[in-house]
Amino acid sequence: MVTVFECEDTLDGIFTAVYDAWASRLGHSAVRLQVRGADTMQLFAVYRSVVADGSKAERVARTIQNRMGGETFEKICQAAMAKDADKADAIYRVLVLGLSRGVSERDAKQVIWQLQDPNVCHVFELSRKVGHEAHRYMGFVRFRELENGVLFSEISSEHHVLSLIGDHFANRFPQENFLIWNRGCGDCLVHRADGVWFIVLDPPSELGKAMQLSEKEEEMQRLWKGFCQSISIRERENRALQRQMLPYRFQKWMTEGLVS
Amino acid sequence: MRIAAGQSLYEKLNILSDAAKYDVACTSSGTDRRGSGQGIGNCIAPGICHSFSADGRCISLLKILFTNECVFDCKYCINRASNDVERAAFTPDEVCTLTMEFYRRNYIEGLFLSSGVLRNPAYTMELLTATLYKLRTEHHFEGYIHVKVIPGAPQELVSRIGFLADRVSINLELPTAESLRLLAPHKTRRRILSPMRQVQTLRSENKQELVQYRSAPRFVPAGQSTQMIIGATPENDYQILSVAESLYQKFELKRVFYSAFVQVTEDPLLPALPGGPPLLREHRLYQADWLLRFYQFQADELLSEQHPNFNVFLDPKCDWALSHLEQFPVEVGSADYRTLLRVPGIGPRSAQRIVRARRMGRLDYETLRKMGVVLKRAVYFITCNGRQMYPLRMDEDFILRNLLGSGDHGRPAETVTYRQLSLFDDLQPERVLQAL
Numbered sequence: 166m167v168t169v170f171e172c173e174d175t176l177d178g179i180f181t182a183v184y185d186a187w188a189s190r191l192g193h194s195a196v197r198l199q200v201r202g203a204d205t206m207q208l209f210a211v212y213r214s215v216v217a218d219g220s221k222a223e224r225v226a227r228t229i230q231n232r233m234g235g236e237t238f239e240k241i242c243q244a245a246m247a248k249d250a251d252k253a254d255a256i257y258r259v260l261v262l263g264l265s266r267g268v269s270e271r272d273a274k275q276v277i278w279q280l281q282d283p284n285v286c287h288v289f290e291l292s293r294k295v296g297h298e299a300h301r302y303m304g305f306v307r308f309r310e311l312e313n314g315v316l317f318s319e320i321s322s323e324h325h326v327l328s329l330i331g332d333h334f335a336n337r338f339p340q341e342n343f344l345i346w347n348r349g350c351g352d353c354l355v356h357r358a359d360g361v362w363f364i365v366l367d368p369p370s371e372l373g374k375a376m377q378l379s380e381k382e383e384e385m386q387r388l389w390k391g392f393c394q395s396i397s398i399r400e401r402e403n404r405a406l407q408r409q410m411l412p413y414r415f416q417k418w419m420t421e422g423l424v425s
Numbered sequence: 426m427r428i429a430a431g432q433s434l435y436e437k438l439n440i441l442s443d444a445a446k447y448d449v450a451c452t453s454s455g456t457d458r459r460g461s462g463q464g465i466g467n468c469i470a471p472g473i474c475h476s477f478s479a480d481g482r483c484i485s486l487l488k489i490l491f492t493n494e495c496v497f498d499c500k501y502c503i504n505r506a507s508n509d510v511e512r513a514a515f516t517p518d519e520v521c522t523l524t525m526e527f528y529r530r531n532y533i534e535g536l537f538l539s540s541g542v543l544r545n546p547a548y549t550m551e552l553l554t555a556t557l558y559k560l561r562t563e564h565h566f567e568g569y570i571h572v573k574v575i576p577g578a579p580q581e582l583v584s585r586i587g588f589l590a591d592r593v594s595i596n597l598e599l600p601t602a603e604s605l606r607l608l609a610p611h612k613t614r615r616r617i618l619s620p621m622r623q624v625q626t627l628r629s630e631n632k633q634e635l636v637q638y639r640s641a642p643r644f645v646p647a648g649q650s651t652q653m654i655i656g657a658t659p660e661n662d663y664q665i666l667s668v669a670e671s672l673y674q675k676f677e678l679k680r681v682f683y684s685a686f687v688q689v690t691e692d693p694l695l696p697a698l699p700g701g702p703p704l705l706r707e708h709r710l711y712q713a714d715w716l717l718r719f720y721q722f723q724a725d726e727l728l729s730e731q732h733p734n735f736n737v738f739l740d741p742k743c744d745w746a747l748s749h750l751e752q753f754p755v756e757v758g759s760a761d762y763r764t765l766l767r768v769p770g771i772g773p774r775s776a777q778r779i780v781r782a783r784r785m786g787r788l789d790y791e792t793l794r795k796m797g798v799v800l801k802r803a804v805y806f807i808t809c810n811g812r813q814m815y816p817l818r819m820d821e822d823f824i825l826r827n828l829l830g831s832g833d834h835g836r837p838a839e840t841v842t843y844r845q846l847s848l849f850d851d852l853q854p855e856r857v858l859q860a861l
Contacts, residue, residue: 278781304475308530339462395443397478406481
């Protein structure tokens with residue numbers, strides 16, 4: 166009988182489930198990890214609901230960093246941000262490979278490159294996808310300035326990218342108040358001009374309504390749209406390439422995407 | 426010269442971005458700089474693309490000319506003195522406003538500032554320097570700045586602007602001195618190469634300084650680049666690639682850009698290109714440029730006096746591999762990194778993954794595919810655990826036929842036994858090139 170550890174879809178949730186599953190001493194083959202709401206239920210399985218626990222998650226995180234190295238830790242965190250039904254279990258299996266008794270220190274740091282293993286390959290792949298999407302949003306986020314000087318942006322990402330781009334934008338605009346509302350995942354990044362940033366998981370749905378744009382906002386948008394058109398070389402026009410590099414799902418939320 | 430009175434900022438931006446668009450470089454890579462917290466902006470090493478224009482090119486920087494007035498009369502250039510176009514000029518404050526407001530909204534990664542030559546090179550350079558100085562000190566802008574050096578600008582201005590910009594570039598424009606003399610009478614090879622050499626020297630001195638004082642100001646941290654126009658003059662690919670190679674080796678350039686010639690002015694000295702700009706040729710040169718920079722190839726290996734142009738139908742790496750079949754197949758389980766890099770369908774990333782993964786266990790074709798190896802191309806050139814994926818002949822004609830007949834993802838067609846037309850022998854690539 167398999168015991169399924171069901172956790173919430175956050176880094177803390179997944180790491181807590183890793184901790185509980187490992188500590189349950191049921192044996193690695195007798196446990197499965199699953200994020201809540203990701204999959205249909207299994208017959209002939211016992212379900213245990215895991216409550217995210219900051220201190221357990223912290224211990225798991227520290228162990229991964231110490232034993233498996235910063236590179237691996239970063240990849241696992243990115244994979245945990247993916248929209249994927251099997252990610253929690255795949256991460257658990259990778260940790261089993263790296264943290265089991267008898268694995269040498271040197272091998273533990275190399276586990277993430279053992280791409281022959283389907284679970285490692287899956288985590289590696291997820292991390293790559295999530296990292297790629299986060300990198301794209303570093304460029305594709307568009308702010309508009311509100312009356313009160315706050316910069317407001319809406320995106321709709323597939324994966325949970327906000328925690329991955331938060332540091333970048335906070336460092337880039339240290340003296341700005343800004344919001345990035347991710348409609349795709351239903352969370353919102355908030356940055357205050359004093360340098361604090363955090364993610365609100367369930368932002369109020371009226372967010373964005375009744376917002377007045379600042380006086381010069383419209384003019385700036387006009388200038389930018391004009392620039393995007395005049396910078397293109399007519400003799401080289403290639404809409405297919407443009408769409409390939411900047412798919413519609415991004416354009417929809419971008420200032421210049423609304424023009425053409 | 427037409428200068429409309431009272432142009433709005435919108436009109437100026439329109440004219441001066443339109444005039445700047447033939448410059449290719451829009452990269453924001455090469456600098457890793459965290460924001461200080463006191464101003465606005467930072468840089469990350471891989472650079473960031475912020476948008477893509479209708480021609481599919483990346484928009485990363487606010488690419489503008491300071492002014493499109495120009496005393497030079499380069500035949501290929503839309504802003505040449507003798508061309509009748511509407512002229513405009515920004516003020517330093519206007520450039521700063523646009524940069525800051527666009528940057529705040531995350532439209533751009535920074536500023537790309539070039540200019541026509543107003544009065545003389547020194548005066549123009551002075552204006553550019555003043556603008557950047559304002560942007561860095563008054564507006565505390567810490568984002569990316571790429572600035573053009575005007576050929577003939579005095580040395581002290583070059584060394585000053587290098588401390589304000591992340592990247593500088595001086596356009597080589599044309600691959601040979603003769604072509605330059607013909608099409609750009611106001612520019613000489615020496616006036617282009619001497620600032621390039623100066624930037625190189627100052628950069629290496631600055632590196633020494635940074636070893637001693639970590640907080641010393643950084644000179645052109647993202648390195649310098651240049652650009653050549655392709656197809657306006659009769660140089661072949663071999664000449665162009667050799668020039669690029671020597672720029673990388675002797676001048677330590679970060680990038681050489683190739684710009685397919687777009688006919689924007691009429692001149693008897695310019696070629697007529699009824700088929701539009703030579704985009705495919707430009708593409709092949711970029712592919713070859715990648716081979717020089719990331720795949721440890723040399724120009725001499727890819728082209729020669731006897732074979733001076735790239736094959737239109739095959740990318741340079743496949744082309745090279747096909748003419749060096751004696752070096753294949755390569756065993757992925759044991760070949761060194763450098764050898765793996767030479768296999769079509771394997772790039773630096775997948776080669777690195779192969780090298781690291783095979784220490785942990787055996788590889789198979791499915792794993793290779795997941796690692797990012799393009800098996801459609803690689804399959805002819807590799808063995809895995811001593812076996813080919815399918816029984817395949819190491820035969821040039823056979824492989825060529827299958828590489829060109831791409832699109833079918835299954836087994837290569839083995840049934841065709843008669844000898845098909847060879848692109849190399851029956852159609853000379855040069856003739857095909859001309860026909861395109």
